[in-house]
Amino acid sequence: MGNIKKLLFLLGLFGYILMAKEPYVDKQLQDRIAKKYKIFAKKRFYYLQKTLDSVQNGTDFEKLDAVNRFYNDVRYASDMKVYGKKDYWATPWEFLGKDRGDCEDYVISKYFALIYLGIEPKKLFFTYVKSTKFKAAHMVLTYFKTPRSEPLILDNNNRKIFPASKRKDLIPIYNFNGESLYKVSKSGANKKVKSRKSHKKWDQLKLNMKRKKI
Amino acid sequence: MTFFKQIALMLSIFLLIILTTVLALNFTSANQSVQDRLYEDAKNTATSLSLSLGSANGDISMMSTMINANFDSGNYQFISLIDVDDKVLYERKAESIQMDVPKWFSNIIDIKAPIASANVSAGWSQVGMLNVQSDVSYAYKQLYTVFKNLIISFSILAFVGLVLLNIILAAALKPLKRVQLQAEAVTRNEFIIQEEIPRTKEFKDVVLGMNNMVSKVKAMFDKGNAELKRQKELEYTDPATKLRNRKYLIDKLPEYLKIDATSRGGVEMMISISGVIEANEILGHQKVDKLFIDIAKIFQECANKYENSIVARMNGTEFSILLPDCKADDAKTLACGICEEADKLIKDNTLDTKVTFVSVGLYEYNYKQTIGQLLSMCDNALTQAKFNTPHIHLDKAETATEVMGKDAWREIINKALQTNSFRFTFWSVVNVQNKEIDHDVISITMQTADATTYSYGQFMASAHQVGLSSKIYQNVINMMFTSPDISLKGKTCSLRLSYEYLHEQNTYKELTQLFKNHASKLPFKLILEMPDKLVRQNSQEIQLYKKLFETYNIEMGIFEFIGENVDYKYLQDIRPIYIKAEASYFISQSDQAISSLRLITDSIGISLIATSVMDTQTLDKLEEKDIHIIQGRATENFI
Numbered sequence: 001m002g003n004i005k006k007l008l009f010l011l012g013l014f015g016y017i018l019m020a021k022e023p024y025v026d027k028q029l030q031d032r033i034a035k036k037y038k039i040f041a042k043k044r045f046y047y048l049q050k051t052l053d054s055v056q057n058g059t060d061f062e063k064l065d066a067v068n069r070f071y072n073d074v075r076y077a078s079d080m081k082v083y084g085k086k087d088y089w090a091t092p093w094e095f096l097g098k099d100r101g102d103c104e105d106y107v108i109s110k111y112f113a114l115i116y117l118g119i120e121p122k123k124l125f126f127t128y129v130k131s132t133k134f135k136a137a138h139m140v141l142t143y144f145k146t147p148r149s150e151p152l153i154l155d156n157n158n159r160k161i162f163p164a165s166k167r168k169d170l171i172p173i174y175n176f177n178g179e180s181l182y183k184v185s186k187s188g189a190n191k192k193v194k195s196r197k198s199h200k201k202w203d204q205l206k207l208n209m210k211r212k213k214i
Numbered sequence: 215m216t217f218f219k220q221i222a223l224m225l226s227i228f229l230l231i232i233l234t235t236v237l238a239l240n241f242t243s244a245n246q247s248v249q250d251r252l253y254e255d256a257k258n259t260a261t262s263l264s265l266s267l268g269s270a271n272g273d274i275s276m277m278s279t280m281i282n283a284n285f286d287s288g289n290y291q292f293i294s295l296i297d298v299d300d301k302v303l304y305e306r307k308a309e310s311i312q313m314d315v316p317k318w319f320s321n322i323i324d325i326k327a328p329i330a331s332a333n334v335s336a337g338w339s340q341v342g343m344l345n346v347q348s349d350v351s352y353a354y355k356q357l358y359t360v361f362k363n364l365i366i367s368f369s370i371l372a373f374v375g376l377v378l379l380n381i382i383l384a385a386a387l388k389p390l391k392r393v394q395l396q397a398e399a400v401t402r403n404e405f406i407i408q409e410e411i412p413r414t415k416e417f418k419d420v421v422l423g424m425n426n427m428v429s430k431v432k433a434m435f436d437k438g439n440a441e442l443k444r445q446k447e448l449e450y451t452d453p454a455t456k457l458r459n460r461k462y463l464i465d466k467l468p469e470y471l472k473i474d475a476t477s478r479g480g481v482e483m484m485i486s487i488s489g490v491i492e493a494n495e496i497l498g499h500q501k502v503d504k505l506f507i508d509i510a511k512i513f514q515e516c517a518n519k520y521e522n523s524i525v526a527r528m529n530g531t532e533f534s535i536l537l538p539d540c541k542a543d544d545a546k547t548l549a550c551g552i553c554e555e556a557d558k559l560i561k562d563n564t565l566d567t568k569v570t571f572v573s574v575g576l577y578e579y580n581y582k583q584t585i586g587q588l589l590s591m592c593d594n595a596l597t598q599a600k601f602n603t604p605h606i607h608l609d610k611a612e613t614a615t616e617v618m619g620k621d622a623w624r625e626i627i628n629k630a631l632q633t634n635s636f637r638f639t640f641w642s643v644v645n646v647q648n649k650e651i652d653h654d655v656i657s658i659t660m661q662t663a664d665a666t667t668y669s670y671g672q673f674m675a676s677a678h679q680v681g682l683s684s685k686i687y688q689n690v691i692n693m694m695f696t697s698p699d700i701s702l703k704g705k706t707c708s709l710r711l712s713y714e715y716l717h718e719q720n721t722y723k724e725l726t727q728l729f730k731n732h733a734s735k736l737p738f739k740l741i742l743e744m745p746d747k748l749v750r751q752n753s754q755e756i757q758l759y760k761k762l763f764e765t766y767n768i769e770m771g772i773f774e775f776i777g778e779n780v781d782y783k784y785l786q787d788i789r790p791i792y793i794k795a796e797a798s799y800f801i802s803q804s805d806q807a808i809s810s811l812r813l814i815t816d817s818i819g820i821s822l823i824a825t826s827v828m829d830t831q832t833l834d835k836l837e838e839k840d841i842h843i844i845q846g847r848a849t850e851n852f853i
Contacts, residue, residue: 125340
């Protein structure tokens with residue numbers, strides 16, 4: 001009997017190893033980050049992984065909330081201050097490594113973390129908005145449960161997630177979904193090719209992600 | 215294919231490949247750039263239009279108007295607005311594509327206009343996706359212009375490049391061309407020294423090596439020439455009187471005593487000076503020698519009146535004067551003159567003409583006689599003359615009764631010429647060392663209407679006599695070229711041309727025409743043999759024949775060679791393929807003379823062939839002299 005228990009335990013362990021999800025930041029990348037941004041950065045990524053693991057089996061909203069809260073703890077800083085450039089879209093590793101960034105960097109990091117958690121990319125949009133409170137151009141991540149439903153706004157200025165109708169301080173200007181821009185259209189133009197490019201900033205970000213820029 | 219052509223071809227192909235590759239790369243890059251441009255345009259439109267569409271708050275009619283305005287003002291293939299359920303909300307498509315480029319171009323070149331997309335939203339709500347594709351016809355037009363310009367500029371580049379390449383190669387390989395010419399000259403046994411030494415190391419070494427080799431061969435030839443000249447002087451000249459000697463006469467007589475000799479006969483004078491011992495006692499050796507020289511001058515003067523005459527000193531007191539075509543009576547008058555002049559000189563030297571006198575034995579010979587007969591008859595006549603007063607005696611050869619008279623021969627030969635009744639016969643010249651046939655000698659026979667066949671020996675003497683020999687040669691050569699014997703295909707054949715025929719005014723012209731029309735169709739390799747008597751003059755006429763023969767790939771051979779010339783440079787200039795001489799000539803030559811001759815002939819690649827080799831004894835003697843190619847009856851043992 002004892003033997004059967006042992007066997008079952010071993011089978012369970014084996015199954016768990018097989019089924020276990022790859023970490024959001026792999027070991028090799030973690031070492032590189034630790035080397036570049038020192039031990040605190042490594043810790044931040046450790047807590048990120050812990051946060052993500054905690055909502056792995058949660059609802060979409062729980063995932064959105066956890067990710068939003070985690071990243072909103074990062075301090076805001078302009079691109080000019082952090083990167084010496086007027087506008088730069090940082091990879092999630094640069095953002096959390098430096099532990100600072102501007103609104104696009106929050107949106108990007110939240111987007112990829114949510115994708116990691118299994119949220120469908122077509123539900124997430126990068127939305128250019130105007131903040132009436134700060135009277136400035138701003139960007140938020142929007143979540144559409146269905147294409148026609150009211151979106152939820154993930155904003156770095158607000159720790160809580162609200163539906164769009166509750167955010168009177170934001171005026172939407174333009175939104176895009178990087179992945180959907182790559183999709184081959186089913187309309188009459190299916191004989192033609194879709195460009196491998198979609199959005200200049202987005203394309204550059206994807207390239208940086210591929211190169212694992214930290 | 216020459217080295218130059220190979221290099222030129224290789225580099226030209228290389229250049230063209232490079233140019234074509236660059237052209238292809240340029241074109242591909244232009245194609246890519248045009249396609250990128252198409253996308254950028256579409257993308258810009260998509261983004262700006264999607265922003266505008268956002269302001270329509272989902273009003274389809276408003277959005278359609280905006281799309282129409284954009285579509286009509288620009289070059290687009292299509293603009294479509296798709297809603298979130300992938301349903302087409304509005305679409306505009308170009309009705310037909312007007313291509314301003316040739317059909318083949320649009321068929322070959324595939325321009326893909328990428329579709330640019332942008333999300334469209336109204337406030338927070340999604341409206342859908344806007345897709346924009348630019349019109350490709352404009353891109354085709356642009357690309358076709360680029361293509362035309364590229365082709366023009368690359369064609370010019372290729373042309374200029376190939377011309378330059380050719381010029382550079384020609385300049386670089388110029389020394390090689392000179393080396394090649396020098397090598398070809400060496401093959402032709404010509405000695406060319408390259409004065410201009412190339413700078414390229416490899417070429418320089420080759421040129422220096424070739425120059426060195428050519429210099430050595432030339433030196434060898436010069437040495438042989440000098441040696442042979444010295445030999446000939448010793449061999450054929452009497453040192454005291456500077457007249458020819460007995461050996462010369464003996465070597466030369468076969469030319470006069472043969473069927474097709476130019477002269478039918480003449481008179482041979484044998485002159486003896488008696489009382490020389492007494493004269494020596496009275497005058498002393500020196501004065502007697504001077505007297506001999508003076509008397510020799512008389513002989514020379516007499517002989518000069520006759521073409522092809524030979525004056526030779528036979529021994530200490532005897533002289534010979536060969537007078538071809540001289541009548542007995544004329545010779546007798548001449549002999550009287552000689553006696554008178556000589557007596558006068560003897561008297562002038564205070565000598566007694568009863569003791570010291572000149573006797574002249576005259577013998578009227580004909581071409582059918584042998585050398586032995588001729589000399590012994592002359593000796594007889596001279597012996598007789600010594601007892602005569604004046605000391606002159608004339609003997610005549612017993613004239614064989616001719617079967618046919620001159621007129622009968624003339625008639626037969628003329629008929630044969632008219633009916634073209636000459637036929638070819640052949641015999642072989644054999645190299646006894648390897649027992650192989652060196653070449654075949656072509657001879658002719660004549661057939662008469664009554665089916666009698668005359669051999670060359672039978673009719674040619676009479677043909678000479680009646681002045682038809684040249685016509686026979688003309689006829690025969692014509693026949694050989696116009697209807698050649700096919701059985702000779704692939705062989706090498708020789709034909710002897712007579713001195714008289716070659717000297718005829720029209721011969722060169724006729725041969726030129728004949729060669730021009732027929733030489734290329736001749737199925738065998740032809741060697742035309744020329745008499746040494748003519749060739750050694752190395753005249754302009756001979757040079758013309760040499761050039762003519764070279765032009766039509768016909769070789770020149772020399773026959774009746776006795777090495778008479780004082781200089782053998784003509785052999786180097788003419789470069790005959792072989793020299794034919796009587797076997798007796800080779801046998802009578804000293805080893806030194808033969809080796810000197812060999813030094814010359816070997817250095818310029820001339821074979822030595824002995825003719826009239828009748829028996830194995832002669833053959834053995836020739837082999838001792840290192841003569842291995844023979845012509846005559848003895849060849850039968852090797853065929």
